[in-house]
Amino acid sequence: MSRIVYVNGRFVPYEEATISIMDRGFLFGDGIYEVSAVVNGRLVDNEAHLARLDRSLGEIGIRNPHDAAGWTRLEEDLVARNGLTEGLVYMEVTRGVHERDFPFPPAEVAPTVVMFTQAKTILASPLAERGAKVITVEDLRWKRRDIKSVALLAQVLAKQQAAAAGVAEAWMHEDGLVTEGGSSTAFIITEDGRIVTRPLSTALLPGITRRAVMRLAEENGLTVEERAFTVEEALSAAEAFYTSASAFVMPVTEIDGTRVGGGQPGPLTRRLRGLYLEMAGAG
Structure with a gap:
């Protein structure tokens, strides 16, 4: 079964996931990421990770597209869709897609959101x-x-x-x-x-x-x-x-x-x- 990932509001097979070549994360590294561990199918210390994500986004002026509850629902859904019992959930938010230029794009440009899981042996490493x-x-x-x-x-x-x-x-x-x-x-x-x-x-x-x-x-x-x-x-x-x-x-x-x-x-x-x-x- 193909791994399911999340891209801008949609859960899609990994092979079908695409990002614009004009995404500022790709062009400038203009984005924030976060990683939460999963043990026995449950997120570990996730509230703290989401708080750090929110802080980092605020420090560089990117609007957080979800509150903590919204992020958690997406993470748990992604974990369930992939049957992940042990590993990681990766989240990334960039400043979005706009014609390449160094200053920030217009305020109405939506952030890009990408999420995926990775299976990893953590406990019995x-x-x-x-x-x-x-x-x-x-x-x-x-x-x-x-x-x-x-x-x-x-x-x-x-x-x-x-x-x-x-x-x-x-x-x-x-x-x-x-x-x-x-x-x-x-x-x-x-x-x-x-x-x-x-x-x-x-x-x-x-x-x-x-x-x-x-x-x-x-x-x-x-x-x-x-x-x-x-x-x-x-x-x-x-x-x-x-x-x-x-x-x-x-x-x-x-x-x-x-x-x-x-x-x-x-x-x-x-x-x-x-x-x-x-x-x-x-x-």
């Missing part, structure tokens, strides 16, 4: 069992990284460097300080058990999984410290991990060829992953 290797790369992105823009060329280049190196992720750095992963939030754990991640600012995306993991850690008596950390500190950390909607909590066992935590997923990281899986309804 083999990578989570053995731990991920990462490399560090220079952060080449623009200055509003808090906006979840579809303009992802710097991340594409970072992720390609990681793929070419045979590792799972690239941690980006600026002035010697880790900002975040190519598609994730970076964490380290110190020898005395403090969970460290960079504080929110325009330098990084406000990760939804990041927020949930920090809340779970604090609810379970663990110490969370929001501060910047260097690449060198990451290399000498007791444990490391990254978070995202598609990975949940992913242990890191090697950074730039240096083993972290003896090269095995650490106990605190495993505990945090377990807490998140429980919250996500994986039981």
Whole structure:
């Protein structure tokens, strides 16, 4: 059966889905996207993802075409139509279709809306069992990284460097300080058990999984410290991990060829992953 996708008010087979060549998302990367995980056929932490979508759209002046309830209905319908039990729902909103020109089109131009699902093994991820290797790369992105823009060329280049190196992720750095992963939030754990991640600012995306993991850690008596950390500190950390909607909590066992935590997923990281899986309804 063909995968069903959503394009501008219609559910259609993937093979029949089309977008205008004059769409501003295609021409300028002028759009916002969001990704929600699906576990046991249910959306995970979806309200927070939709709130971030709304904020990002507002930051660049694109009208949100749906309220949270409307988005949720579309997501749940798409999940049901595709029989998705575990994986992701991708949503994208662009500034719409108009003759190519840099300034915004007239206000009456409707945003383009695209949605699709992807099946993905998240819960029983083999990578989570053995731990991920990462490399560090220079952060080449623009200055509003808090906006979840579809303009992802710097991340594409970072992720390609990681793929070419045979590792799972690239941690980006600026002035010697880790900002975040190519598609994730970076964490380290110190020898005395403090969970460290960079504080929110325009330098990084406000990760939804990041927020949930920090809340779970604090609810379970663990110490969370929001501060910047260097690449060198990451290399000498007791444990490391990254978070995202598609990975949940992913242990890191090697950074730039240096083993972290003896090269095995650490106990605190495993505990945090377990807490998140429980919250996500994986039981």
